[in-house]
Amino acid sequence: MNTASGAHVEEQYSDPTQQREAATLGMWVFLATEILFFGVLFAAYTYCRVLYPEGFAVASRRTDMLLGTVETAVLLTSSSLVALAVRSIKLDQRRVAAALLFGTGLLGTSFLVMHGFEYHDEYTEHLVPGLDFNQTGPYAKAMELFFCLYYFITGFHSLHVLVGVTLMYVLCARVARGAFGPYRYTTLELTALYWHLVDIVWIFVYPVVYLVGRSG
Amino acid sequence: MSPHEHVTPVRRFIWILVALLILLALSAGSALVKLGTFNTVINIVISIMKTLLVMTVFMHETEARALTRLVSAFGFIWLTMLISLALFDVVTRPSIPAPW
Numbered sequence: 454m455n456t457a458s459g460a461h462v463e464e465q466y467s468d469p470t471q472q473r474e475a476a477t478l479g480m481w482v483f484l485a486t487e488i489l490f491f492g493v494l495f496a497a498y499t500y501c502r503v504l505y506p507e508g509f510a511v512a513s514r515r516t517d518m519l520l521g522t523v524e525t526a527v528l529l530t531s532s533s534l535v536a537l538a539v540r541s542i543k544l545d546q547r548r549v550a551a552a553l554l555f556g557t558g559l560l561g562t563s564f565l566v567m568h569g570f571e572y573h574d575e576y577t578e579h580l581v582p583g584l585d586f587n588q589t590g591p592y593a594k595a596m597e598l599f600f601c602l603y604y605f606i607t608g609f610h611s612l613h614v615l616v617g618v619t620l621m622y623v624l625c626a627r628v629a630r631g632a633f634g635p636y637r638y639t640t641l642e643l644t645a646l647y648w649h650l651v652d653i654v655w656i657f658v659y660p661v662v663y664l665v666g667r668s669g
Numbered sequence: 670m671s672p673h674e675h676v677t678p679v680r681r682f683i684w685i686l687v688a689l690l691i692l693l694a695l696s697a698g699s700a701l702v703k704l705g706t707f708n709t710v711i712n713i714v715i716s717i718m719k720t721l722l723v724m725t726v727f728m729h730e731t732e733a734r735a736l737t738r739l740v741s742a743f744g745f746i747w748l749t750m751l752i753s754l755a756l757f758d759v760v761t762r763p764s765i766p767a768p769w
Contacts, residue, residue, distance in 0.1 A: 474733075474734055474737065477733065477737055478734075478736060478737050478740060481737055481740045481741045481744075482740060484741070484744060485740060485741070485743060485744030485747070486744075487744075488744035488745060488747070488748055489744065489747055489748060489751070492747070492748040492751050492752070493751070495748070495752065496751050496752045496755045499752050499755065499756060500755055500756070500759055503756065503759050503760065504759060518697070518700075522693065522697050525693055526690060526693060529686065529689045529690060529693065529719075530686060530690075532723060532727055533682050533683070533685065533686040533689075533727065535727075536677075536682055536726070536727040537679065537682055540676055540677060540679070540682070543676050544676060645727075645728075646728055649723050649724075649727050649728050652723060653719075653720050653723055653724070656716050656719045656720055656723070657713075657716050657720075659693075659696070659716070660696060660700070660709075660712035660713065660715070660716055664696065664697070664700035664708070664712055665708075665709075667700040667701055667708075668700065668701055668702055668703035668704065668708060
């Protein structure tokens with residue numbers, strides 16, 4: 454069904470607004486499952502950190518705080534770019550929207566590259582449990598736990614970033630071809646919600662991974 | 670002209686980004702000061718503040734329907750329950766040495 458405004462509405466909805474709200478609600482249900490997916494990893498982290506506070510502080514000091522901070526800034530900036538992209542498409546500024554989505558993709562890619570460098574450094578420092586982990590001393594076991602959780606949390610997060618980056622480039626191409634407009638931008642809006650959630654996960658990863666035991 | 674009742678001004682997004690980056694700097698800076706447990710508390714509070722900024726402005730939660738807001742809040746409520754219930758165990762269990 455096409456309304457007078459030109460927006461396509463599926464037959465189960467009475468108007469475009471209702472259709473968009475239903476899609477947003479569905480996306481939030483999916484995001485809630487994502488929150489809980491990362492939630493169990495954070496719960497495991499909290500549990501282990503309460504048990505081994507000193508070991509976790511020692512292990513956290515081995516991560517790269519500068520890179521972690523830059524990565525956080527990059528993701529926060531990319532989130533604002535994708536929010537601006539959704540705004541632009543609502544105003545029918547397709548070229549601007551495509552450029553903003555491309556910028557988001559580039560920032561996401563740079564995040565992945567920086568994380569790759571981090572993983573490489575940790576590998577050379579023998580900090581990969583199960584593969585190459587040769588720390589000794591009273592905190593070795595706790596450090597191994599920390600790095601196990603570190604790889605699970607950041608690994609799954611990077612996988613989400615990779616999916617997001619791919620979506621950004623695909624959407625950038627689709628926006629450039631004119632697939633979206635002021636009446637048709639739900640896909641873009643929902644992908645932006647996904648990207649913001651990936652950003653929120655990182656907002657919590659940053660202090661628990663990089664900032665423990667940095668003082669003194 | 671846009672068919673939408675409300676489009677967030679660009680200025681607002683930029684201010685939110687500036688606020689997020691300031692909070693990031695505060696978070697990194699406070700981590701270097703010796704505050705004991707408060708290092709963790711401050712960092713988690715800052716993370717929650719950042720999340721609220723992202724959710725309210727970037728994710729348009731203030732414009733969303735009540736049902737959508739409720740669903741989006743519930744992911745976090747379940748997460749809080751998951752972590753706090755898991756912690757009840759480790760925090761409240763006294764360590765009793767084996768009697769032999």
